[in-house]
Amino acid sequence: QTVVTQEPSLTVSPGGTVTLTCASSTGAVTSGYYPNWFQQKPGQAPRALIYSTSNKHSWTPARFSGSLLGGKAALTLSGVQPEDEADYHCLLFSGGAPVFGGGTKLTVL
Amino acid sequence: EVQLVESGGGLVEPGGSLRLACTASGLTFRNAWMTWVRQAPGKGLEWVGRIKSQNVGGTTDYAAPVKGRFTISRDDSKNTVYLQINSLKTEDTAVYYCIAGLGLSDFDMWGQGTMVTVSS
Numbered sequence: 001q002t003v004v005t006q007e008p009s010l011t012v013s014p015g016g017t018v019t020l021t022c023a024s025s026t027g028a029v030t031s032g033y034y035p036n037w038f039q040q041k042p043g044q045a046p047r048a049l050i051y052s053t054s055n056k057h058s059w060t061p062a063r064f065s066g067s068l069l070g071g072k073a074a075l076t077l078s079g080v081q082p083e084d085e086a087d088y089h090c091l092l093f094s095g096g097a098p099v100f101g102g103g104t105k106l107t108v109l
Numbered sequence: 110e111v112q113l114v115e116s117g118g119g120l121v122e123p124g125g126s127l128r129l130a131c132t133a134s135g136l137t138f139r140n141a142w143m144t145w146v147r148q149a150p151g152k153g154l155e156w157v158g159r160i161k162s163q164n165v166g167g168t169t170d171y172a173a174p175v176k177g178r179f180t181i182s183r184d185d186s187k188n189t190v191y192l193q194i195n196s197l198k199t200e201d202t203a204v205y206y207c208i209a210g211l212g213l214s215d216f217d218m219w220g221q222g223t224m225v226t227v228s229s
Contacts, residue, residue: 001173036216038154045206045221046146046154051214089154091216097172098215100146100154 002026002094006101011109012080020104021072022090028071029092035073036091037066039084040103046089050075082108111135113207113220120226121197129192131207131220139163142210143183143190147203148222157205159215160190197227 003025012018022035029035037050048057050066053073063079073092077084085108090101117129133141145157158171160181169181180193190207204222211217 034214036214038216045219047219048214048216051216055213057213057217091154091156097170098156100156102153 002092002097002099004090004092004094004099004101006088006090006104008102009105009107011107012077014080014082014108016080017076017078018080018106019069020075020077020088020090020106021069022074022092022101023072024092024094026094029068029073031068033073033092033094035066035068036098037064037073037075038089038091040087040089041085049088077106080108084108111209111211111218113209113218115205115207115220115223118205118223118225120228122229123197123199123227125197125227126193126195127197127225129194129205129207129223129225131190131192133188133190133209136209136211136218138188139185140212142215143181144208144210144215145179145181145190145192146206146208146216147201147225148206149200149203152203154206155203157192159210194225197225199227201225202227 005023038046040046054066087103089103112134115131144159160169183190206222207220209218
């Protein structure tokens with residue numbers, strides 16, 4: 001069973017830049033893991049942000065970008081806004097089955 | 110506008126059964142791959158399973174922890190996907206989300222979720 005690991009929490013200042021990462025217990029994350037990223041605000045359902053590593057949905061703000069970085073999937077927020085405070089979940093396809101990470105709580109302070 | 114509305118959640122005793130439904134609008138449902146994901150209180154997301162569209166066989170896949178107890182089905186005439194949960198355990202307590210894959214990924218559009226509580 002693949003384990004997907006994210007930072008439990010991160011803090012960023014408004015207007016700053018922050019990178020969240022998503023690692024796999026099986027080794028380096030590649031595009032073949034089709035990384036997905038989701039945003040979840042308190043009391044709300046998750047919302048898809050990024051699919052297949054770096055592709056944005058039509059509603060994804062331009063300040064969000066996805067990439068591969070140092071063997072992990074990464075979500076970078078540039079010019080962070082107060083409304084970006086949320087939980088961020090990554091997902092990897094490993095062995096054909098989707099596996100979520102534990103989520104990163106992003107605080108904008 | 111795509112909308113997914115889940116229903117059928119509630120309080121159930123351990124060992125009981127429940128059928129969740131998710132009705133979709135604003136999309137060509139028969140072409141959508143439908144996924145269920147759950148989230149236990151205060152925890153992360155867990156993939157439960159998926160049903161493909163009928164034009165590629167309508168096949169299902171399940172996460173190992175739920176295989177044999179959970180069954181996903183769909184009725185394209187009603188734009189509805191179902192999740193039948195049998196032999197409920199306390200660890201099945203979670204919000205269950207229905208998700209539509211609209212061609213970009215399996216996880217394009219999410220419903221608001223329905224809460225299932227398993228307790229005696």
